[in-house]
Amino acid sequence: MKIAIIGTGAMGCLFAAHLYDAADVVMVGNWPEQLAAIQQNGLSLEGVNGRFTHHPIRATNNPHDAAPVDLAIVLTKSWQTTQTAQLVHKVLAPDGVALTLQNGLGNLEKLTAVLGPTHATLGTTSAGANIVKPGHVRFAGHGVTHIATTNATAHIIKPLVEILNQKGLETHISNEVDSLIWGKLVINAGINPLTALLRVPNGFLAENPITRAIMAAAAKEVEAVAHKLGIQLPYPDAAKRTLAVAQATAPNRSSMLQDVLRGAPTEIEAICGEVVKNGRLANTPTPINQQLLKLVQSISDSPMTIAELQQIMKI
Structure with missing residues (x-):
């Protein structure tokens, strides 16, 4: 081949x-x-x-x-x-x-x-x-x-x-094409934006209680939109699955973090942006993904702190 x-x-x-x-x-x-x-x-x-x-x-x-x-x-x-x-x-x-x-x-x-x-x-x-x-x-x-x-x-x-x-x-x-792509979207939305904003590897998100909570909330929003659209995810619990992936790939720097570190455009519009867009179509609120979208779109040269992130996310 x-x-x-x-x-x-x-x-x-x-x-x-x-x-x-x-x-x-x-x-x-x-x-x-x-x-x-x-x-x-x-x-x-x-x-x-x-x-x-x-x-x-x-x-x-x-x-x-x-x-x-x-x-x-x-x-x-x-x-x-x-x-x-x-x-x-x-x-x-x-x-x-x-x-x-x-x-x-x-x-x-x-x-x-x-x-x-x-x-x-x-x-x-x-x-x-x-x-x-x-x-x-x-x-x-x-x-x-x-x-x-x-x-x-x-x-x-x-x-x-x-x-x-x-x-x-x-x-x-x-x-199950839709199930596959939405299953990956859950993981991307939960992990990638946070690693990019904080400049941390995946495993950090699983260890910190604030990032764990935000990661779970973002994943659950994607799960809710998928459910409203009639799409069954390839696993029973979006938050647990996202946490498991973060733990399994703990040393990894997400693709979005790598993009930010080298000053390249990110894929935030295709990830959180699509969650927000489909949430509107499905009449399902996605405030966490909407906030992550805005934060990454206006990302600064310096990493955010956990305290700053917690204050903005109100978690």
């Missing part, structure tokens, strides 16, 4: 490294320093146990150098998806499939608008990774990946799931 990883950030590197030995893998992105490091020295993956593995993966900023591929795994930021869809269109083989593992809502719709509904599917992953420096990624926490499939995508997705499980990334097939 020929696979293009679209995006050269931490998660793109994590999946590329795990797939390298089992498929023909090429990374496609536009981060100059990362591309140069991988092209010159390959990709180094630092495991959870501290052990390093080296992967001489191909990397390019030209989609034509990667085409045609059987599978494109999309791991760019959600605000880049419209542009990314055009890139994916250039790299996919005629019977190829695009798989989005991105955060937030709306990514699959943007891909299918360009590729057609039979050439795209979605998944979620709670695995964590951090960029240490260009060409060096650290596996920050084991998680579970769920991928939706249909008759049109099964010829690609089923072999992919087998490969990922063989390579140590626990992966399952699911046909």
Whole structure:
């Protein structure tokens, strides 16, 4: 199988490294320093146990150098998806499939608008990774990946799931698309904004009573909106699940925190912004998510304190 990883950030590197030995893998992105490091020295993956593995993966900023591929795994930021869809269109083989593992809502719709509904599917992953420096990624926490499939995508997705499980990334097939994406949205809304505002790893949120309370409240709001929309989450308790993920990925710096630390745009609109928007449509209040949205949109160069956050959130 020929696979293009679209995006050269931490998660793109994590999946590329795990797939390298089992498929023909090429990374496609536009981060100059990362591309140069991988092209010159390959990709180094630092495991959870501290052990390093080296992967001489191909990397390019030209989609034509990667085409045609059987599978494109999309791991760019959600605000880049419209542009990314055009890139994916250039790299996919005629019977190829695009798989989005991105955060937030709306990514699959943007891909299918360009590729057609039979050439795209979605998944979620709670695995964590951090960029240490260009060409060096650290596996920050084991998680579970769920991928939706249909008759049109099964010829690609089923072999992919087998490969990922063989390579140590626990992966399952699911046909509950809405459940998958809203289940991940709960986690993103509960964890990512707080880590970005406070500049802390995931585990801090589980240890502090104030952040635990805010994290739970944000998760419960997403759960309430999903319930009102008739969407059943893939777990019985949103707050407990979010806490469990924060604990399981304790050393991890969320993608939103990494964005803030390097001065890049965040995905807050695709996460809390979508919760607020859907809450209005469902006539369900989402004050915690609305406040997190505003705070991240106007984030400062200095981290907030717990006291400041508690005063604003009134928790």
